[in-house]
Amino acid sequence: MSFPVSTKQGQVVVAGRIADVVISDFGTHLFMCISHYQKLGSLFLVTKETVSSGNSPHTYAIRTLLGSDNEMLQVLARAIAELVYNTAPATPPSLLLALALQELSPTHLKELISALDEFDISSTWHQSVN
Secondary structure, eight states, rough: OOOOOEEEEEEEETTEEEEEEEEEEESSSEEEEEEEESSEEEEEEEEEEESSSSSSEEEEEEEEEOOOOHHHHHHHHHHHHHHHHOOOOOOOOOOEEEEOSSSHHHHHHHHHHHHHHHHTTTGGGGOOOO
16 A cells, blocks of 8 residues: 655755755645755745636735745745646645745746746646555
């Protein structure tokens, strides 16, 4: 019998340093950890919400559960959520996101999103479990 949680592990390069990435699909929730320090760091709960008016059909509610909360972490969490929800074959109700990165700048944010896009997050989603 295999472990009932689909998990993918790997590494991406951000700010010239290797960051560990772990993504686990619990069926109703997706857990993602990106860390330079082999620790969880700040923990965020991201939920996708539908908007009835405006240009965008949805928005993201981001709640800090643990750790530091600053504007750049919020922007990064929102960008990762956008990537996850756009690449997923199905949408989970929430994304639990752990971030422990050495440097955060707009350049590093773009670098991380590009690396995660190549990481193929969607291969983690809803794999059959026996």
